Amino acid sequence: MENNVIIDLKDISISFDGEKILDHLNLYIRDGEFITFLGPSGCGKTTTLRIIGGFLEPDSGEVIFSGKKINGVPPHKRQVNTIFQRYALFPNLNVYENIAFGLRLRKRSEKEIKAKVHEMLELVNLKGFQRRNIASLSGGQQQRVAIARALAVDPKVLLLDEPLGALDLKLRKDMQRELKNIQQRLGITFIYVTHDQEEALSMSDTVVVMDNGKIQQIGKPIDIYNEPKNAFVADFIGESNIVDGVMRKDFLVEIGGKSFACLDKGFAPGEKVDVVVRPEDIDIVPLEKSMLTGTVTSVTFMGIFYEIIVDIDNFKWMIQTTDKQDVGDVISLYIEPDAFHVMKKSEYSGQFGDYSSYSDEFEEMSDAAADPAAE
Amino acid sequence: MNQKPSLGKRLLAAPHLVWSALFIIAPLIMVVYYAFTDGNGSFTLSNITAIPDYADTFVLSIWLGLLATVISLIIAYPLAYFISQSKLPVQQTMIMLVMLPMWMNFLLRTYSWMTILEDNGIINTILTSVGLSSLRLINTRGAVVLGMVYDFLPYMILPIYSVMVKLDHSLIEACQDLGGNKWDVFSKVILPNSISGIVSGITMVFVPSVSTFYISQKLGGTSTQLIGDVIERQFMTANNYHLGAALSLVLMVLILVCMAIMNHFSDGEIETGRISA
Structure with a gap:
């Protein structure tokens, strides 16, 4: 080489x-x-x-x-x-x-x-x-x-x-x-x-x-694209939801008090991490398969898909979907284990990844960085 | 673009049209009229046939004008390049310094050269005070050319500078990138792309130099009679408007020919692909 x-x-x-x-x-x-x-x-x-x-x-x-x-x-x-x-x-x-x-x-x-x-x-x-x-x-x-x-x-x-x-x-x-x-x-x-x-x-x-x-x-x-090293890369390349999480053990990450199966390992148990989920990797599912539920706060037609912003426990997630949703709908979401990407904390942690600016609640923009908003 | 200009637009052009008619076209017609008539107003070619008597003066005027133009170009080109490459505050100061003499009266500037060059002037006073013999400076052709260069130099610097300062720096980098050394950068990029500035600079120095009479009177004395002096004399002393007009007409034609030759050379540049502005 x-x-x-x-x-x-x-x-x-x-x-x-x-x-x-x-x-x-x-x-x-x-x-x-x-x-x-x-x-x-x-x-x-x-x-x-x-x-x-x-x-x-x-x-x-x-x-x-x-x-x-x-x-x-x-x-x-x-x-x-x-x-x-x-x-x-x-x-x-x-x-x-x-x-x-x-x-x-x-x-x-x-x-x-x-x-x-x-x-x-x-x-x-x-x-x-x-x-x-x-x-x-x-x-x-x-x-x-x-x-x-x-x-x-x-x-x-x-x-x-x-x-x-x-x-x-x-x-x-x-x-x-x-x-x-x-x-x-x-x-x-x-x-x-x-x-x-x-x-x-x-x-x-x-x-x-x-x-x-x-x-x-x-x-x-x-x-x-799939394995960004830090929040900056994840945010700059494509759209990303970047949330605070804690690595419970190998292949198990906790976000907002809930544990999710993932494919990442090699972190210390209890290590604080940034978790990236791409908007196209989040599926809207019937209630019985639900991992997360949230309220739709904005819908934008992009041509091939709709870009919707969903408020899950006060953190704004972006989801790209071909199913039309309406503002105010409460929807159930499912994320495959391979869709979670866990990153070490960096100087960029907390600066990116929340889509508050997409909603009408602009004042949350500034809060998002300070607040452990994934709760 | 192909539409007829509206009435409003045509009205906007009206003052200029009136001005041109009154002060450019009408005088031209009068020059031609006087050149081809005698004191009684009847047609004659005698004014034109008298011109060859002044051939030497024409040649001298064009020669000194050319000399002044070339010297101005040699001084102005590197200076304009230097200014254009300087930092912005330096550029502004330098351009200010170039223009400053233009704010002073033209006659005054020529007079001050007299006091510098005179037999008992500043230069000779200094020379004799250190024990050297004094030089003959005033009333020479050299003094006339010096006066022309001094008075008209800014008209050479400014157009060249304004072209150079607009030159895209990435062109210079592109030339270096493709293998050009400093000389290549100058000869293949800077020079060809500043031709338009050089052409307007030459025009703006050559034309007033050829037709000047004041500079030659004050700095050239009786030894250097230029065509401008002869024309002035026809109007002011000899009262022969007809010969004066004929001389002016021929001078105009000669300048036109000079300009045409020069434009032909710069058109040669355009032939190879240069875009004209």
């Missing part, structure tokens, strides 16, 4: 104006993988990307590329290329010259350049666009030119800084699929930065969830 590591970040820290942006970050990236840095704005994901690209120097720590330390190596001498947030295409050059730009800097022959540009245009589905002005292209087309321009110089690693942020939803979905295809076809490493969790989950081999300059979790998309 160690030998196909292409980029290794060792103990990277950086501050701007006294504010810590990256805090002792350690991360290795395997050759050929699609890895995504995911997090809210200000979490340090773009900063990490810019350090790899050479546009920023870390205050401390080492950047290793293919086994060699590359701290201090300027961007133009690194074998990585970047797709910039707003494409950064050269407005004074046409599509052909934009794509040829890196090749011309490398003093390739005219014949070679022509062949490569046409290969790239084909790769990004822009055949026949070579003479077009950049300003005459749509956002999606500009995006494709940016991809072609970066890939034309055969980078080992492609850095993508929220590349689809400016596109509308439909186009974004198409481009996600296309980017993934390109990555698989070329077999090069893609390092992708986004704050869109759906994008991260659907495209990546590996997701790195970041917050406050620290990595919160690294893993495959499905593991990040």
Whole structure:
């Protein structure tokens, strides 16, 4: 495993104006993988990307590329290329010259350049666009030119800084699929930065969830979703009900005084924990199968399902269901043992996971954090 | 967009149209009229045929104007780049300093150069006081070019600065990212993307430099007669409005030709894909 590591970040820290942006970050990236840095704005994901690209120097720590330390190596001498947030295409050059730009800097022959540009245009589905002005292209087309321009110089690693942020939803979905295809076809490493969790989950081999300059979790998309490490990850990736619980023993967790079977183990008996239950894992059942009962306080039609907020002992749970419920209904709920996910307490405990803000009782929002609301 | 502008919109344009008609179109017609008539108001080409006598003056005016423009560009371009790369408060201060001389009266500024360059002026006083021989500074072509550069430099700096400050920094990063060193960044990104600023800067310095008369009178003495001086003399002393108008007309045409040549060069940039504003 160690030998196909292409980029290794060792103990990277950086501050701007006294504010810590990256805090002792350690991360290795395997050759050929699609890895995504995911997090809210200000979490340090773009900063990490810019350090790899050479546009920023870390205050401390080492950047290793293919086994060699590359701290201090300027961007133009690194074998990585970047797709910039707003494409950064050269407005004074046409599509052909934009794509040829890196090749011309490398003093390739005219014949070679022509062949490569046409290969790239084909790769990004822009055949026949070579003479077009950049300003005459749509956002999606500009995006494709940016991809072609970066890939034309055969980078080992492609850095993508929220590349689809400016596109509308439909186009974004198409481009996600296309980017993934390109990555698989070329077999090069893609390092992708986004704050869109759906994008991260659907495209990546590996997701790195970041917050406050620290990595919160690294893993495959499905593991990040099913086994979040703390309340932050659980809340940021998808919708989550996060409640306080106590681990009674292996495979038995107590929430609000009731015990539930679960699949988690390895906690000390009596250890206080955070318990995550995804809204789609809660079933509405007839009264006789009931584990929990609550009152519906809000119903939102989402298209494929209804998103309903249920008040269970003053804690607001979100449930996604295809069965229509009405506000004020008292419903019975059932949760499978594998739907409980137990996490250790963290600095994020109590900050997330209650859906009070969905109801009209806004004053409960502030109470929720202080109150052991799962009672 | 294709709709006819409403009455209200057309009314909004009215003051400008009236202004243009009164103060741009009408004087132009008068210039042409005077240029092709004699004292009795009958048609003649004699004013135009007299122009070749002033060919040397035209050449000198264009030459000194070009010189001043090139020097201004050489000074202004790096300065504009430096300002545009500075932090915002520094930028504001620097631009303020560039504009400050423009708040002072143009005549006053030229006069102060006289007191600096005169035979008994500040520079020569300093030179003689340290035991060096005094220099001939005033009433030279160099002094005229200096005056032009000094007076018109801000008109070169400002348009170049305003283009550079709008340049997307990620273009520079993109160039570095694709393998460009500092020189490549300058020659392939910054320079081509600031051409429009350079073109307007050149226009705004060259045109007033070529047609100036005041600077050449005060700093060039009798040795440096520019076409502006000749035209002024036709109107103010010789009272030959017809020759004056003919000279103005030819000067206008010459400037137009110069501008056309320059635009042709900058259009060359557009040919390769540059978007014009």
